[in-house]
Amino acid sequence: MEDIERLTEDYRVAVEARWEEYRALHSECVGVAQQARERAGEARVELEARAARIEAQARAALEEERERGEAAKRRAARLPELAGLLARLV
Structure with missing residues (x-):
């Protein structure tokens, strides 16, 4: 009977240790996922700002061309008028 109790206790300790490992891994994964979301948000903001600058430059170039x-x-x-003046001079 003592063997069964000892084995049961050993198993319980092993399961608790494994459970703590899984909890630690889960916490790490949650942290990494949060960092990834934050970085993605920062990248999106940066890309949107970049797109806005490019759009403003394109609009300015179009206005200049217009x-x-x-x-x-x-x-x-004015060419016909200038041609007439030139004809009078010649």
């Missing part, structure tokens, strides 16, 4: 196009149209509209 202004250049309008200036070219204004110059082209």
Whole structure:
């Protein structure tokens, strides 16, 4: 009977030790998962900010190009007038 009690106690101690190992691993996994979520959130914020900067640069470049196009149209509209003035000079 003592053998059974000793084996039962040994088994209980082994199970408790294994349970503590599993709890420690679980806690570590939870911590790693939390860090991963935080890093993913930080990366998302960084990428969104980067995308906003790129979008602002693209908008500025488009506006600059639009202004250049309008200036070219204004110059082209004056060509007939300038051609007439040149014809009078010659």
